[in-house]
Amino acid sequence: MESTIPQPSAETDGGHMTFVDALAWIFTASHWFGDPGRSTSPAIFQRLIETLQLCGVSVLIACVIAVPLGILIGHSGRGRTAAILVSNVARALPTLGLLSILILLIAVNAVPVVVVLVILGIPPMLAGVYAGFESVNRDTIDAARATGFREWQIITRIEIPLSAGLLVGGLRSTALQIVATSTVAAYFLPIGLGAYLANGIASRDDVQLVAGAILVTALCLLVDGVLAIVQRLVAPRGSSRGATDSATPKNRSRGVRRPTRGSHPIQEGMQS
Amino acid sequence: MDWGWIGRNLDQMWSQALEHAALSTLPIVIGFLISVPLGYWASRSTAARSILFVLGNIVYTIPAIALIVFVPVTLGLAVLDPRNLVVALTLYAIALMVRAASDAFAAVPHDVTGSATAVGFSGIQRFFAVDLPLAGPVLLAGVRVVSVSTVSLVSVGALTGIDNLGMLFTDAFRNDNFPEAVAGIVAVLIIAAVFDIVLSLIGRLLMPWNRRSPSRVLRPTVAI
Numbered sequence: 001m002e003s004t005i006p007q008p009s010a011e012t013d014g015g016h017m018t019f020v021d022a023l024a025w026i027f028t029a030s031h032w033f034g035d036p037g038r039s040t041s042p043a044i045f046q047r048l049i050e051t052l053q054l055c056g057v058s059v060l061i062a063c064v065i066a067v068p069l070g071i072l073i074g075h076s077g078r079g080r081t082a083a084i085l086v087s088n089v090a091r092a093l094p095t096l097g098l099l100s101i102l103i104l105l106i107a108v109n110a111v112p113v114v115v116v117l118v119i120l121g122i123p124p125m126l127a128g129v130y131a132g133f134e135s136v137n138r139d140t141i142d143a144a145r146a147t148g149f150r151e152w153q154i155i156t157r158i159e160i161p162l163s164a165g166l167l168v169g170g171l172r173s174t175a176l177q178i179v180a181t182s183t184v185a186a187y188f189l190p191i192g193l194g195a196y197l198a199n200g201i202a203s204r205d206d207v208q209l210v211a212g213a214i215l216v217t218a219l220c221l222l223v224d225g226v227l228a229i230v231q232r233l234v235a236p237r238g239s240s241r242g243a244t245d246s247a248t249p250k251n252r253s254r255g256v257r258r259p260t261r262g263s264h265p266i267q268e269g270m271q272s
Numbered sequence: 273m274d275w276g277w278i279g280r281n282l283d284q285m286w287s288q289a290l291e292h293a294a295l296s297t298l299p300i301v302i303g304f305l306i307s308v309p310l311g312y313w314a315s316r317s318t319a320a321r322s323i324l325f326v327l328g329n330i331v332y333t334i335p336a337i338a339l340i341v342f343v344p345v346t347l348g349l350a351v352l353d354p355r356n357l358v359v360a361l362t363l364y365a366i367a368l369m370v371r372a373a374s375d376a377f378a379a380v381p382h383d384v385t386g387s388a389t390a391v392g393f394s395g396i397q398r399f400f401a402v403d404l405p406l407a408g409p410v411l412l413a414g415v416r417v418v419s420v421s422t423v424s425l426v427s428v429g430a431l432t433g434i435d436n437l438g439m440l441f442t443d444a445f446r447n448d449n450f451p452e453a454v455a456g457i458v459a460v461l462i463i464a465a466v467f468d469i470v471l472s473l474i475g476r477l478l479m480p481w482n483r484r485s486p487s488r489v490l491r492p493t494v495a496i
Contacts, residue, residue, distance in 0.1 A: 018345050019345055088420065091417075091420055091421055091424065092420045092421075092423070092424055092460075092461055092464045093424065093457065093460075093461070094424045094425075094427040094428075094437075094438065094441070094456075094457065094460045095424070095427075095428065096427045096428060096430065096431070096438050096441040096442070097427065097438075097440075097441045097453060097456050097457040097460060098457070099441070100441040100442070100444050100445045100453040100456075101444075101450070101453045101454065101457065103445065104444065104445065104448065104449075104450045104453060105450070176333060179335070180335035180336065183335045183337055183338065184335075184336070184337055184428060184431070187431050187442070188445055194337070197337055197338070197341065198431075201351075201431060201432060201433075206345075206351065209341055209351070210341060210342075210345055212338075212341075213337070213338035213341040213342055214338075216335050216337075216338050217333075217334050217335065217338045217342075220333045220334065220335060221330070221333055221334075224329075224333045
């Protein structure tokens with residue numbers, strides 16, 4: 001960002017002031033825990049909890065659906081084309097449209113919001129799981145099978161540990177997708193940190209608007225950073241570690257690779 | 273439910289669709305033009321790759337609506353200015369595309385580029401005559417991903433009052449008008465499909481060799 005270049009324009013000055021004002025707004029204690037005297041709007045702390053609850057439930061449901069499905073696809077190698085097709089269609093669907101349709105169909109409450117968050121959260125997790133499974137060296141799996149491992153033992157003791165980095169990579173993308181989408185959902189249903197953005201737009205309150213944008217960005221960067229560390233910790237040495245650079249970039253086709261091509265175990269994560 | 277609403281408002285939807293298409297085209301084109309040199313640089317320098325990928329990751333982590341708010345505050349534009357949306361979506365496009373471009377250029381075989389240099393191609397000649405055509409199919413795959421996600425993201429701009437098909441969603445919610453929301457989704461999907469078809473046609477025109485032997489070309493399967 002080139003915001004530091006000094007310009008004499010009054011507008012640019014206003015912009016700088018808004019950033020400063022927004023930070024001042026965020027670092028006001030009464031905005032975090034509410035002012036018992038006058039309760040105009042929920043405090044930051046309460047909104048943060050709302051976001052974490054909404055997104056936590058959605059991530060959980062998305063994982064419950066996507067992980068077994070991804071294991072099935074990744075282990076058998078079947079249904080991959082269909083999964084990519086569905087993921088691409090999900091990417092093309094406008095978030096705002098999906099939210100408005102489901103809210104109009106169901107009700108103005110958290111249920112349709114969770115449904116949308118789950119729908120958008122499934123594809124990255126699914127891709128993470130089957131990409132992870134496909135990154136496991138086929139020779140290792142054949143060796144395990146020859147040694148007498150049963151199929152579920154291959155899954156739980158070979159494929160899951162070896163692809164742990166990419167599995168967490170999928171979780172990372174899913175969590176980010178869901179947190180980011182929840183901020184848009186606040187336009188329809190004022191819950192969570194996104195409500196500051198929605199309120200700021202509705203009441204033309206630039207300070208609240210920018211403060212909300214800073215808060216949701218900070219949350220996303222935090223979630224991403226924490227899961228990036230987890231991703232590094234869970235990946236066994238020499239296996240798929242997510243964002244680590246591989247020596248042969250042609251193998252790093254954005255996280256997904258056909259199992260038939262080569263057996264180089266290093267792969268990049270799903271989160272770009 | 274008043275499905276007739278769609279027929280009565282086709283004119284308004286058409287103008288919003290044009291607006292939507294225009295707002296999507298700029299980030300895709302500008303993003304591509306900026307990403308190709310950056311991606312080439314990233315494919316040749318490990319340091320550049322690390323820096324660009326980390327920056328791209330950070331940009332990509334910022335929620336769309338927050339990025340749309342940061343742009344005017346940083347550039348000193350009005351919050352409702354459509355340029356905010358174009359700048360924000362261009363940043364997303366670059367974040368996605370630099371990675372694809374870097375992979376595309378890195379996948380060009382070194383013996384081919386080495387031969388080109390040996391035959392006497394200068395650096396710039398080699399880039400346009402050898403690297404760019406050979407990276408073409410992967411670049412095209414990257415642009416198609418950028419295109420689909422940009423067309424979908426433009427609708428978020430409606431939240432800050434930027435007129436496009438996204439307005440149908442906010443209006444539908446305000447007026448409890450279900451058919452309007454359905455029409456909006458269908459219209460956005462149609463635009464995304466048209467863009468995708470146009471891009472693949474451009475790809476066929478520019479890279480006729482790619483059509484005959486698609487199986488031999490290095491095509492990354494781009495998922496999410």
